[in-house]
Amino acid sequence: MKRIPVAGLLVTAMACALAQQKFGADGIAEYRKMLEDGNPSDLFEARGEELWKKKRGPKNASLEQCDLGKGPGVVKGAFVELPRYFADTKKVQDLESRLLTCMETLQGFDAAEIAKTPFGVGEQVSIEGLVAYVSAESRGSRFNLPQAHADEQKMYELGKRAFFYRAGPYDFSCASCHGEAGKRIRMQELPKLTSDPGDGVGFAAWPAYRLSSGEMWGMQRRLNDCYRQQRFPFPGYGSDVTIALGVYMGVNAKGAQSIAPAIKR
């Protein structure tokens, strides 16, 4: 795995040089195209598949019987229907909180302990691989979150409220950056997330490989960093506000094609 950051850095260095030569939107588009060609996410996907099938944890069991919403063991197509309601936990869960449930019930891990673990450490590293594997199994599929259950509808409404919730020392909400089309922070384009931003954009582009850190970021980590930049307190891993936002963005992205795991700078 040590090769990933090195490969990433090389691609970055080459692409940055190119982007700097050109400047402006054209250079950046070309830079992004180069990133896609050098996406090392397949290494994470392979590791995730191995983790999915390997007997691990106190119960020495694999995750192959994990129900991601389409029945035990069905991985294909599951990602583009998450978050959704699960009858066994009586909760709406996203991919990561659902993986925690399976790691606890099937493998005997302590889900609360993993939720408290910092990103990029211990079992959180396993989750980086698992989200890469599960999302890749739906690559090219279109988002179609279920909204039939009352709790799924409730989470959509709460996610919408959370999206527009302004607070903190900067008075920011999610909508401050993602409420209008065609906006940028510096040169970084910002997808409008109150409606479908298009194939492979916004919700349909995560999990993603981060070149800057050499890590695979799931939606939980993405939202965590959004709230950091929003100057809010710290959202718990798999907390209801993160799930509600996932439902809101996911339902809004209905019909968008997933390119996850994508690649970001």
Add this chain to the structure above:
Amino acid sequence: MRHPRLRRALFGLFAVLTACATPVTPSPDYDALMAEMMRASFREQGIAKMDRLMQDASNAECSKSEGGPLSDARSEAIQTANYKSVKMPADGKFIGDWREGERLAQNGRGMTWTDPSTATTANGGGCYNCHELSKAEISFGNIGPSLFNYGKLHGVANPEAPESLPIVDYTWRKIYNSKAFNACSGMPRFGHAGLLSEAQLKHLMALLLDPNSPVNK
């Protein structure tokens, strides 16, 4: 009623009739659910304490309107309250050093849970994140309007001169508390929220209004 069985039967019938009379399940109390969700989902981390989730009138009402405008009356009330909160510089001087202002405009750091301190010295203005300012900096955001040639376009030849006072006064108040003029402004309230010191605000004023600033070239 002396017959327990009959009583039970009547009770059952009553329950069914009541249920039929109210076929629609009551809609959830979203205000209460939202408050509980926010409280339970976050925890403090470093300098980012839980009190950051509290909302004043501007944040509460502009959240509820979901990006839409407030009523004229509510906009007016919120703007008036925010206008009154503005503190003018103690020494009556508004203009600092535009070079310091440019540094602050470039610096987008501060107030996140990974920042070590809430002191104003730890904070930037982050202006380029959302605004165009000088032509030399091509990496600028567009959430806010372009401020290129701000002073020049407002006819400011000398920001210290009495004829410049209206635009100088407005600009100070706008940076100090953006909600003084727009109840749901997307801009942080740099003075009101204690993000920047009086001296730092003066440097930003110079960046915008000093004829020698690259903004006015």
